[in-house]
Amino acid sequence: MLTSGFVAFLAAPNSAFAATPAIRNGDACKKVGKKITEGNKTFECVERDGVRVWQRVKSSGTPTSSTTTVPTTSEVKVLDSAQLALGASLTAIATSGGSSFAVVVTRTAGGVVAFSRTCTHLGSLVVPRGSDQLYCPSHGSIFNASSGAVIEGPANRALTQYKATERNGSIYITV
């Protein structure tokens, strides 16, 4: 009886195991950079404002979203000029078009510069550390706060830079 039940279990269609739920834009994911293809759709795990979600990728390899519209040339105020001393770096959240962007802004001798806080290794958020450095606490990557360049891995790509401008006592980034 037990044996026949076991055989019946093995012979039964494995529909209970084949029903993998389809991935949709915005579903939670675990590993930033991981890609999954379902049918003719490819999704990539990305981090947005500290939250890791699946995002559909166009055939060009660029993640896209059918649910989030982000203006590409929107200027957003991130800090008051007085908050940022020469050589200092501060983190801020820029909100535009319903999306939020975690950024870090540094005042250099040549003006203000801004970078995404998303580490190019696996997507954790970098933090200012010491003089002119941004540090990722997950695996120890270090970036130059003035250029975004990698100083020490495991990250091997510079941080994404935003255009930063300053006028009338405020600092803006273009997202």
Ligand code: FES
């Ligand atoms: S996620 Fe930043 S070093 Fe690994």
